[in-house]
Amino acid sequence: MRLVFAGTPSVALPALEALLASPHEIVAVVTRPDAPRGRSKRPVPSEVGAFAAEAGIPVLTPRHPREEDFVAALTDLAPDACPVVAYGALVPQRVLDIPRFGWINLHFSLLPRWRGAAPVQRAIMAGDAETGATTFRLVRELDAGPVFDQVRLPLAGIETSGDVLTALASTGAGLLTRTLDRLAQTTPVPQPEEGVTLAPKVDSADVRLDWTAPAVTLDRLIRGANPAPVAWTTVEGERLKVLLARPAADEGLTPGDLRVDKHHVFVGTGEGALELLTVQATGKRAMAAPDWGRGLRTATARLV
Incomplete structure (x- = not known):
């Protein structure tokens, strides 16, 4: 399957590495533009962008996915699906419609609980007894698309967000790969209306x-x-x-x-x-x- 992978921080790297080791073909990577970091404030690539460039994968860095040049480039790449992990930008509908099987998101919560930017942080702060990872098809509404599969992770009440994200990035990489392996034969299930909670960014x-x-x-x-x-x-x-x-x-x-x-x-x-x-x-x-x-x-x- 031809894939264009979308992701930005290091937590997305295990999924990208797993897909590169799979039979699927990564034809390009989409990530956020270079951003100032450190004391020098010099623009540097995202972790995903730097990894992809080192691996010789074409890297696309639109300021926003609605940009015409990006839409044209993604259309020309003709991906079957776009797996996405912590990309960091909202994808407009006409871009969601480009890949044959849509954009498949790996999200670090048991949806519909904790939709949003900080699901692991919010789960720990709320004292949840478990969390997990979910693969689902992106739709315009935030993290509301139909679900393909989930993995669960019990919480002992001693973990940090970093601990949990490391664990979920690893198990989630396998979950995303399995979802893509059987994507053409799987019908995702709509999320229930009950149990929705939001996980806004933690400042x-x-x-x-x-x-x-x-x-x-x-x-x-x-x-x-x-x-x-x-x-x-x-x-x-x-x-x-x-x-x-x-x-x-x-x-x-x-x-x-x-x-x-x-x-x-x-x-x-x-x-x-x-x-x-x-x-x-x-x-x-x-x-x-x-x-x-x-x-x-x-x-x-x-x-x-």
């Missing part, structure tokens, strides 16, 4: 820690925001990122109060305490929380 403003919330809620927020955008708080007027923590026994602390000893840093919350495990102060590298705690300037410092 830094969404993950400031409110110490009046329960410790369990804060732990989920911290794990969901790791590796990005990373949960944060302030101490002595400076921002402190909290990368890892865990609920602890009630230390008798009021919300935001700290208790630091040689091996632990505890923070009071609205319900229970939270033990900080890994933190990152402004201008510093990530470090074990007790190492950070020993460097506090005052014994009465608190998190706000």
Whole structure:
């Protein structure tokens, strides 16, 4: 089957690699345009774009998929299907109609739960007991197309978003390949109207820690925001990122109060305490929380 693969970040690479190793033919890759990164702000290719170029695959980087040059190029490529993983742009209907079997999306949730840009982050923050990956046909409505197949992943309540995305990128690559293998013989099933939830992008403003919330809620927020955008708080007027923590026994602390000893840093919350495990102060590298705690300037410092 002739395929044009669409994807942008590194989480899409396992699927691209799996398809390159399959009997299917990747005739081109579509990815987002080069973007400024690092201190130099120099435009660099996306992870998918860089990988494809290294592999000798033609790379298309339209600013938007509605651009006439891109529409013409995709039409000339005449793909049977366009597998897509975290591409990052809405595809207009006339472009959805170009491949014979449509655009087949690998999405990292058990649709219809968590439609949107941050399904794994939202699942962890909500305390879901499981998540998974879904292959479905793209339609104009956000993540609402009919479903081909799913894989499920139980959550133990200790995973970060990075952990889960790594696992789903791997198992999802196999799921997408199997879906494409039998695409011509499979009829996708419409999503149920019940159980729809939305997963909008998580910004830094969404993950400031409110110490009046329960410790369990804060732990989920911290794990969901790791590796990005990373949960944060302030101490002595400076921002402190909290990368890892865990609920602890009630230390008798009021919300935001700290208790630091040689091996632990505890923070009071609205319900229970939270033990900080890994933190990152402004201008510093990530470090074990007790190492950070020993460097506090005052014994009465608190998190706000």
